Amino acid sequence: MQLLRHEGVRVIFPKNQGCCGQPAFNSGYREQALPVARALSKCFPKELPIIVPSASCAGMIKHHWQELFAGQEDEQYVLDIASRTYELTEYLVNELRIKLTDLGEPIEIAVHSSCSAQREMKVDQHIKSLISQLDNVNIIEHQRKTECCGFGGTFMVKQADISGAMVKDKTDCLRETGATTVISQDCGCLMNIGGAFEKQMASGEKSMNTQHIAEFLWQRCYKE
Amino acid sequence: MNQTEAFYQRIEKALQNDQVRQNIRSAMNGLMQKRAEQFNDPEELSELREKARSIRHYSLAKQAELLEKLEQKLIENGIQVHWAETAQQANNIISTILKDAGAKTIVKGKSMVSEEIGLNDYLEQQQIEVLESDLGEFIIQLAKEPPSHIVAPAIHKNRQQIAKLFHHFFPELSYSEDVNELTLMARKILREKFEKADAGVSGVNFAVAETGTLCLVENEGNGRLSTTSPDLHIAITGIEKVVEKLSDIPGLLNMLTKSATGQTITTYFNMISRPRQPDEKDGPRAVHLVLLDNGRSRIRFDNDLLETLRCIRCGSCMNHCPVYVHVGGHAYGTTYPGPIGTVLEPQLAGINNIGALTSACSLCGACAEVCPVKIPLPKLINQLRAEAVNEHFSDKPVLGKGSLRKTPEVIAWSIWQKIYSNPFLYKTFSWFATSLNFLTPSKLGKWSKYRTVPKPAKKSLNQLAQENGFDYE
Numbered sequence: 001m002q003l004l005r006h007e008g009v010r011v012i013f014p015k016n017q018g019c020c021g022q023p024a025f026n027s028g029y030r031e032q033a034l035p036v037a038r039a040l041s042k043c044f045p046k047e048l049p050i051i052v053p054s055a056s057c058a059g060m061i062k063h064h065w066q067e068l069f070a071g072q073e074d075e076q077y078v079l080d081i082a083s084r085t086y087e088l089t090e091y092l093v094n095e096l097r098i099k100l101t102d103l104g105e106p107i108e109i110a111v112h113s114s115c116s117a118q119r120e121m122k123v124d125q126h127i128k129s130l131i132s133q134l135d136n137v138n139i140i141e142h143q144r145k146t147e148c149c150g151f152g153g154t155f156m157v158k159q160a161d162i163s164g165a166m167v168k169d170k171t172d173c174l175r176e177t178g179a180t181t182v183i184s185q186d187c188g189c190l191m192n193i194g195g196a197f198e199k200q201m202a203s204g205e206k207s208m209n210t211q212h213i214a215e216f217l218w219q220r221c222y223k224e
Numbered sequence: 225m226n227q228t229e230a231f232y233q234r235i236e237k238a239l240q241n242d243q244v245r246q247n248i249r250s251a252m253n254g255l256m257q258k259r260a261e262q263f264n265d266p267e268e269l270s271e272l273r274e275k276a277r278s279i280r281h282y283s284l285a286k287q288a289e290l291l292e293k294l295e296q297k298l299i300e301n302g303i304q305v306h307w308a309e310t311a312q313q314a315n316n317i318i319s320t321i322l323k324d325a326g327a328k329t330i331v332k333g334k335s336m337v338s339e340e341i342g343l344n345d346y347l348e349q350q351q352i353e354v355l356e357s358d359l360g361e362f363i364i365q366l367a368k369e370p371p372s373h374i375v376a377p378a379i380h381k382n383r384q385q386i387a388k389l390f391h392h393f394f395p396e397l398s399y400s401e402d403v404n405e406l407t408l409m410a411r412k413i414l415r416e417k418f419e420k421a422d423a424g425v426s427g428v429n430f431a432v433a434e435t436g437t438l439c440l441v442e443n444e445g446n447g448r449l450s451t452t453s454p455d456l457h458i459a460i461t462g463i464e465k466v467v468e469k470l471s472d473i474p475g476l477l478n479m480l481t482k483s484a485t486g487q488t489i490t491t492y493f494n495m496i497s498r499p500r501q502p503d504e505k506d507g508p509r510a511v512h513l514v515l516l517d518n519g520r521s522r523i524r525f526d527n528d529l530l531e532t533l534r535c536i537r538c539g540s541c542m543n544h545c546p547v548y549v550h551v552g553g554h555a556y557g558t559t560y561p562g563p564i565g566t567v568l569e570p571q572l573a574g575i576n577n578i579g580a581l582t583s584a585c586s587l588c589g590a591c592a593e594v595c596p597v598k599i600p601l602p603k604l605i606n607q608l609r610a611e612a613v614n615e616h617f618s619d620k621p622v623l624g625k626g627s628l629r630k631t632p633e634v635i636a637w638s639i640w641q642k643i644y645s646n647p648f649l650y651k652t653f654s655w656f657a658t659s660l661n662f663l664t665p666s667k668l669g670k671w672s673k674y675r676t677v678p679k680p681a682k683k684s685l686n687q688l689a690q691e692n693g694f695d696y697e
Contacts, residue, residue, distance in 0.1 A: 001689065001692070001694055002692065005694070010695065011694050011695065012694070012695040012696075012697060013685075013686075013689035013694045013695065013696050014697065015647070015686065015689075015696050015697060016647035017647075018644045018645070018647065018650045019644045021644075023640070024637050024640065024641070025606070026587060026606060026609070027609060027613075027633075027637070028606075028609035028610045028611075028612055028613040028614065028628075029610075029613060029614075029633070029634070029637040030610050030614070030617070031614065032637040032638060032640065032641040033641075035641055035645040036640075036641055036644040036645045038645070039644070039645040039646070039647070067603075115586070115587075115588035115589055115590070118589075119588070119589035119590070119592070119593050120589060146590070147546050147588075147590070148546045148586050148588035148590065150546070150586060151586065152585070152586025152587055152588065153586075153587075155583070155585065155586040155587070156586075156671065157669075157670075157671065158583045159235070159547075159583055159584050160669070160670030160671065160673065160674070161235060161236060161239055161670065162235060162239070162547055162550055162551060162584060163586070163674070164670070164673060164674030164675075165239055165550045166546050166547075166550060166586070167674060167675065168674070169546075169550075191678050192675060194675075194678075195674075195675030195676045195677070195678060196674055196675040198675070198676040199672070199674060199675045199676050
């Protein structure tokens, strides 16, 4: 929000916002997901762009709400919301055409693109194009970079052991890069990957910082 | 033990087997890379997928008509046609044909439909000897295991394991871990069987209605031998495999081989159109086709679910599935594993029997991205999850609807719904969660087995937005 405001955007934080309904939707409990999604939908009545700082939530609003609201009275309204919904990096690059100046020290990072960013929202190229504007930041590609980190919302709870095996692979691949920091545009993946690094530290493995792209850009380009 | 517990047990067992996981991971890496090399132009790929999707879609839309045409053409060509509504019927039909012909030994080309109906076990109970002639199938038949992958059934084994297996069963042959030598051994053993077999059984990749042609894709020549060397050939396939015309084949075959193994075309492509003619010197004297429904008509009845039936069995969804890569095919406990199995099996056998499979998916979408016929696998998996916990979710003809609904889950989601759909409750909840964040438990079941439990921030986003002077309305 600070980053957008700094770029001259008037940011409104709808005070009644909650959750997009994805956890219940992806668990089969659509009856419960619908009122939650509807409560959020009511927060965006104005004809304004809606910026979502996590590709997975953006994907839910943009692509799955229409399935969830199918046949409901507010189906059309929800389609309108979908057309106004942007993932943060998508908005920064395509709409704002942001110009960044890197004020930070040289750093090597790995970028984890979430499944939603790659395959649902198709916005994974934007995080790279933002970072490519930063002179002192070097992205090191990791192996199996398109593979899921194992988060998957309630999947992580229901199939904890498979999820654990997946995040183990992901952290191993990220660690191999030798980079110090992992950047992502998705909060769920960051919670999963960051938590796994922290847990593995206890058994003596090297950890990496995990940071959301917004925070990373804010710290490197705006903070004195 | 209920199906969910049984599934967890299979998963646990699979995750503990590092050797198998390593074998599968390395094999899948190879298959993914080979596929990617075949499709290096994204625009062309997108056109090819759309074309293949539309051929399959059209075939399903006109399926009844095409099946009638297929039957008529096959009969004209001298191929006998049998319809089986269930697996049991299909087994009966095949064993009757074999008994009538006095067949005691059969060789089989690879066929997943024969796995689906449990043909080998059934025939063996009737004292008919069955020999799998596909190398992978031959290996797992020796090991008494089911296929772990629909294209590469023994992919979970490495060559050292195969060498040991061969040595155990054929001690007269010298031990070798060399892939070529192992293949030659199998070839030698199988050749003798081909000569003596009374009948051959095969699957079908595409059945062409226009000409009454059965297309069979394979790499080892075992399919051709199984279908031409014995006097009797019985083919079995699902009714959804019918396509309208011969000109539909290139668009599908091309996508099948490239998606499956990264091959431009397989070593063998058989087009079977009739039994041996009086002036011909080889080929079977009788050819039968068994067309199996086994729940497919029920799936086809629904416009969303019928997308499942577009599948051409290339296996690329499993090759790209991060869950399959970790647990392998056996953990699914079904004929068809991976994403397509997760969608197909609960529809065939009922959610009440195998719906638990749908939980083993992070909805990452890697499968749908590579599917050559554009089946929206994650969407279908999520839809089945909804059917599984809500009997009244839709009027779709799904078996075992609502059978996975659990009261504690319903209560938990209902509480979640109350909090998250009410701004006041939500703010109160997040105030507690943030203000009392020191109370966050450090252990939270299996969550904390692999990662630490996230601590809520000290202040909620609501508080921060107000403190930092953002418009709050």
